[in-house]
Amino acid sequence: MAITLPEYEVARLYQNSLVIYKVIEFPPRKTDRQKENEKNLTRGQFNGYLSVKGKSRIKKILSPWLNSVIEYRKAKAKIVVPKRPYLTFITLTLPAAQKHNDCEIKRVALNYFLINLQRRYNVQQYFWICETQKNGNLHFHIIVDSYIKWQSVRELWNVSIEKLGYVSAFEVEHKHRNPNSTDIHKIQNLDSIESYVMKYVSKGGGERVIRGKIWDCSKDLKKLKPYETVIDTETAALINKISHSINFRKFEDEKITVFSGDILGFTSVHSREIYRKLLTHWSECFKEIYLPKPKSNQDRPPIESEKVQYIRSINKASPQLEIDCPF
């Protein structure tokens, strides 16, 4: 007599892709096979490049953050927050040949740079990722949520790297101390912020392995999760429409189905209800990171995905809150 285990399909919605996968709940039990597998674990050795999992994790974080800020700005600021975020994309380079190891660059220069972005320019949330240039130098892509003048960024970064002597090294060759070591621009009016950013994140190989962490971000961002929903009638209807549209590319194997294309735009036209839920999720993400934190010891509960809510509802039916306007 077979036991039926809770099994259901989940849809995850990004701005530019929709992922469908199956969730099977089973009791946590370590098989002998699993124990054997664990012998092969590398125990925290960094291999020097961005793994598939890392890339996936980055998308899970950046998608809700960037989209929530963009939607917030579009919505004429109904939510009152102390800081009105403004997305900025910064690139940092070393103006002379790298003489220190990667960890030292990050610990001394990048760390100083990030701390001072927060202190001087009211940066609250940030994300960074590093890669190597053709010349072997490490360089960084950073996203922050403040407007900062390019001169200020350059000045701050040059101070940061001079702690390791890179401005002086530059001066020897170029006879001045103001290297153009940074690039900065606003993130705006892009069809897909996700594609744009993930392009930087996953530009492939790199010239050499990188020591230490490849990427990181502010603490709050790590709490964010993309919108997920158990596939109900409504979601199934949307998926059906998407699968019949010529505007999406489809990838499918036995475990997963992925549709790539303008999911957000399509949903806004073909399923107002799911569109609303998606925006609501992003607005919750927004509040989570930009509303002042409660002072007391009681932490606010983490955002619950629909998946979690669904699992709860199996045990206990609970009324759903209707939110009037997400942003």
Place this chain on the structure above:
DNA sequence: AGGAGACATTACGCATCGTT
């Protein structure tokens, strides 16, 4: 083009000092 889970190591985030 997935997710979860196994987990030791340690790089990095950031709160909190101390100093000016």
Place this chain on the structure above:
DNA sequence: AACGATGCGTAATGTCTCCT
């Protein structure tokens, strides 16, 4: 206040397997 320094806590990181 502003900023440098420090120390502690946290989570990123690798690979592999199963998907009851």
